[in-house]
Amino acid sequence: RMIGNLKPIKLLKYTQTIDSNGDATETVATTYKMWAEVEDGGGSRSQGDGRTEMSDTKTFRIPFRGYNITPDYRIEYFGQTYSIGSVRRIDEKRFNWEITGLAIFELD
Numbered sequence: 653r654m655i656g657n658l659k660p661i662k663l664l665k666y667t668q669t670i671d672s673n674g675d676a677t678e679t680v681a682t683t684y685k686m687w688a689e690v691e692d693g694g695g696s697r698s699q700g701d702g703r704t705e706m707s708d709t710k711t712f713r714i715p716f717r718g719y720n721i722t723p724d725y726r727i728e729y730f731g732q733t734y735s736i737g738s739v740r741r742i743d744e745k746r747f748n749w750e751i752t753g754l755a756i757f758e759l760d
Contacts, residue, residue, distance in 0.1 A: 657689060658687035658688060658689055659687065659688060659689075659690045659729065659730075660685065660686075660687060661685075661686060661687070661688045661690070661712060661714070661727055661728065661729045662683055662684065662685055662686075662727070662728040662729075663683070663684040663686060663714070663716060663721070663725055663726075663727060664680050664682070664683055664684075664725060664726045664727070664728060664733075665680070665681045665682040665683075665684075665724055665725050666678045666679065666680055666681065666724055666725070666726060667679060667681040667724070684716065686714055686715070686716060687714075687715075688712045688713060688714045688729075689712070689713040689714075689747065690710055690711070690712055690713075690729065691710065691711040691713075692709075692710055693708075693709035693710055693711055693752070708732070708734075708754070708755040709737070709752065709753070709754050709755075710729065710734060710752075710753050710755075711750060711751070711752055711753075712727055712729070712734075712749075712750070712751045712752075712753055713742070713744075713746075713747040713749070713750050713751075714747060714748065714749050714751065715746060715747055715748055716748060716749055717748055721736070721739050721749055721751065722736075722739070723735070723736050726753075727751065727753045729753070732755050733755065734753030734754060734755045735753065735754050735755075736751055736752070736753060736754075737752040737753065737754045738751070738752040739751050739752075
């Protein structure tokens with residue numbers, strides 16, 4: 653009944669490690685599959701360093717109760733990965749978190 657307007661997402665928790673060359677690398681430590689209400693925040697296009705950069709902002713409302721969500725998490729939605737711009741704890745019957753996600757695309 654409640655899945656009608658919800659979309660499947662993955663909440664990915666990343667960890668940083670230092671490899672044998674001393675470089676920092678990010679790996680996915682945990683993946684949570686869940687449903688979210690997704691609201692399109694619109695997109696924009698800008699020029700930077702001779703490249704066109706396009707951004708896409710979405711708001712995800714999720715019922716996730718497991719842990720505090722931090723910028724170490726990312727959201728995967730329809731094949732696009734979104735970094736977390738802001739996290740707000742909400743007290744609603746169906747949702748616990750409202751997350752603003754930002755995807756940046758670089759076009760040569």
